Amino acid sequence: MPLAKYLLHPSPEEEKRKHKKKHLVQSPNSYFMDVKCPGCYKITMVFSHAQTVPTGRKARLTEGCSFRRKQH
Template sequence: MDVKCPGCFAITTVFSHAHSVVMCGSCSQVLAQPTGGKARLTEGCSFRRKV
C-alpha cells in the first residue's frame, strides 16, 4: 500500500505485513511498526491500497 507521510507528504510503499519498522525516505519519520501480523500505521498517516 502507499502511505503518505504526515510531515513531508512524501509517498512510500509499505507491505501490509512488514516485519521491520518503516521510515520515511525523506524526513526519517516512522510510518509503520510491526505487530506480529499486519503493520500498524503511525497516527496521522493516510494510505491507499494498491490494486
C-alpha cells in the same frame, strides 16, 4: 440435520477470516499500500504484513498518516 451455510457463495466477512488457501478462490491476505507521511508528504510503498522489528505481523500506521491500498 441440514447444512446451515451456503458453500458456493460464502459471505465476504466469512471469506476474509479464512486462511489464504481455504478461500473459494485462492488469493493472498496481504497487500501493498501507499502511505503518505503528514510531515513531509512523501509517499512510500509498504507491504501490509511486513516483518519489521518494531511491529512484526501486520503493519501499523501512526496517527495522521493517510494510506491507500494498491490495485493489482
